[in-house]
Amino acid sequence: MKKILIAILLSSFNGYGQQLVWTQKADIPSSTRHSPIGFSINQYGYIATGFNNGTCYNDMWKYDPSTNVWSQVASLPGSGRYGASVFVINSKAYAGIGWSSSNQGLSDFYEYDPIANQWSARANFIGPQIYTAIGFAVGGLGYITSGYPLNSSVFEYNPINNVWFSKSGFPGNPRQSATSFVVNDTAYMVSGYLTSSPSNELWRYNQLSDTWTMMQSLPNNPRYGAVGFELSGLGVITTGGNGTYYFTDGYAYSPPINQWLNIPQFTGAIRRHSASFTINNKGYVSCGISATGSTLNDLWELSDVTALPEAASTQPKVYYNQSYSTLTVTGLANKKSTLKIFSLSGQMVYSQQCYSDMEQIPLKLNKGIYSYNIEGIGKMMNGKFEKL
Numbered sequence: 001m002k003k004i005l006i007a008i009l010l011s012s013f014n015g016y017g018q019q020l021v022w023t024q025k026a027d028i029p030s031s032t033r034h035s036p037i038g039f040s041i042n043q044y045g046y047i048a049t050g051f052n053n054g055t056c057y058n059d060m061w062k063y064d065p066s067t068n069v070w071s072q073v074a075s076l077p078g079s080g081r082y083g084a085s086v087f088v089i090n091s092k093a094y095a096g097i098g099w100s101s102s103n104q105g106l107s108d109f110y111e112y113d114p115i116a117n118q119w120s121a122r123a124n125f126i127g128p129q130i131y132t133a134i135g136f137a138v139g140g141l142g143y144i145t146s147g148y149p150l151n152s153s154v155f156e157y158n159p160i161n162n163v164w165f166s167k168s169g170f171p172g173n174p175r176q177s178a179t180s181f182v183v184n185d186t187a188y189m190v191s192g193y194l195t196s197s198p199s200n201e202l203w204r205y206n207q208l209s210d211t212w213t214m215m216q217s218l219p220n221n222p223r224y225g226a227v228g229f230e231l232s233g234l235g236v237i238t239t240g241g242n243g244t245y246y247f248t249d250g251y252a253y254s255p256p257i258n259q260w261l262n263i264p265q266f267t268g269a270i271r272r273h274s275a276s277f278t279i280n281n282k283g284y285v286s287c288g289i290s291a292t293g294s295t296l297n298d299l300w301e302l303s304d305v306t307a308l309p310e311a312a313s314t315q316p317k318v319y320y321n322q323s324y325s326t327l328t329v330t331g332l333a334n335k336k337s338t339l340k341i342f343s344l345s346g347q348m349v350y351s352q353q354c355y356s357d358m359e360q361i362p363l364k365l366n367k368g369i370y371s372y373n374i375e376g377i378g379k380m381m382n383g384k385f386e387k388l
Contacts, residue, residue, distance in 0.1 A: 008367060022267040025284075025299040028061050033296035034288050035082035036277030039093050041114050045277040047286050048076050049084050049098065056080030056101040057250045061232065063299065065279050073381050074117050078108045083131030088144040089159050094122065095140050098131045105129020111159070126164040127155045132273075134180040136187040138207050143167075144187070150174035167196045168210045170266075175199055179228035179275065181235035183255055188215070188235055190253075193224035198242045200252065202228045216258045225272030229283045231302065234282055238266045239274055246270035246291050248330055248358050250302075265358060267331050268300045269317055291321045291328055316374050320365070320385045327363040329354065337376035 038055075040046065048060035057082040062073045073108070076084075076095060084098030086108075095108030107124045109304045125144070133147025142157035150172045154167040167373030170189075177243030178199070193196065193213045200218035205211075218237065223238055226240030232253065238250035250263040266285065274288030274296075283302040316331040319370055329339060339359070341350040350363060365387045 004206070018156055019304050020264050020302055021304075022264060023301045023338055024268065025065075025301050026063075027299060028063075028070050028071060028286065028297040030061060030070075030072070030297060031055075031128055032269075032287070032297040033125075034080075034273040034295050035288050036275045037084050037086040037095055037262075038277045038284075038286060039086050039088050040100060040277035041088060041091050041093060042130065043279060044114070045284055046073075047275055047277075048086075048095070048253045049254070049286060049300060050275075050295075051083050053103075054101065056082055056099075061210035063284070065282065067089055074112070074119055076112075077110055077119050077121065079106060079197065082107055085131075085133050085135035085147075087137035087157075088137040088142055089137045089142055090161070094157065095135075096122075096127070097125050097133065097144070102326075105131065109157075122159075122273075123157075123162045123164055125155065126166065127151075127153050132177045133273075134178050134189055135189055136180045136182050136205075138182060138185050138187050138205070141207070142241075143187065146175050146189065148176035150176060150195065150323075161202075163214065164244050170203070172201060172203060172214065173199070175224075177224040177227045179237060181228040181230050181237075181253075182294050183230050183233060183235050183253075186255065188228075188253065190218060191223050191226050191230060191239055191240060192255075194237075198222040198224045210378075216253075216260060218251060219260050220251075221245075223247055224271075225274075225288075227274050227276040227285050229276045229278045231278060231283045232281050233259075235300070236263065238263075239271050239288065240286065241270075241272040241291075245326070245360055246272060246328065252286050263302070265330075266300070268298060269296060270319065270328055270330055270358075271296060291319045291326075293322075316381055318372055318383055319384055320363075320387060322369075322388055325362060326365045329359045329361070339375050340372045340375075341365075342373075 033052045036050030045063040051055050058076045061070045078099040081098035086095040093112040109122045110119045130147035145154040151170040156165045174193045175192030180189045190202045200213045200222035203212045223240035227277040228237045248266040251260045269290045271288030286299045319328045339353045372386045
């Protein structure tokens, strides 16, 4: 009977998963950045803090999905920072810690009231000075765990008493740059970077017993710097990297059957250390650092295609990773297409047939500007990139 139920649930989700689509929305009208925080309260999403080219930010931007418009709101107090942590309790956000531009860990913490558009100082974090830790809220309490320097500590915040408590430690290997999601008031931590390798582990936190249980691991591509969010009772994870490659594959975790299910691949620029939030059963991914080392400020929405007036087509994008001599092509049509690379003089230096919606190709090139074209995606697409 259990196997029959799982088969029914898998079949049902596969039909739903095929209806999901990524759509690009309005860019944040601000500096590009990686490692910001993201959260949603009521009908709005928020992106704050982050890092770009030696500068740490503390500004915050509010997204209204009904108008597809960003507006600047109250900045997080204190130093600019990146790798901060955030959770939401009773329509208020709690954010802090992280790493400052002066290469210093931070312990300050704040409460954001969206109605008053005001931040208020709260009790300082009692744990070590860490960044890229995860934050989540369950049962009216907030939690922070993992992060760098690597540690297994777990801390609980009570907003009513404005007090932090130390909880039982995380039993798995310490990790940084993991991600989390909360489904039905139960928290999960997935992926992250261990001492010397990325992880695909999924852990569930039991608030009542203060214990962690390892669940079904992510099926492919151990990673760090991914994003996680809840969508229609499922825990979604996508993007991230392993130190050499970046990933666009996406998965949704179903707690009732302890299984990961495929969702459409992320169609924006490949990236890690982004931020995410959920509004009205739509997931959003913003900012991050790309394979070329550039920071981003775009916004992508994952939603049911039946809710869209028209599914927007995504143009392929080509990136060359200088450090690893790897050419990455994303947003292909998931059918046979041909990629051709040309030197500035017009000589073809590489050609390959592609069969999936993303290709990562080891390719050593001399310094210079190269052009490319992609055929078989409905029309010819051309572009350029530079090998420094």
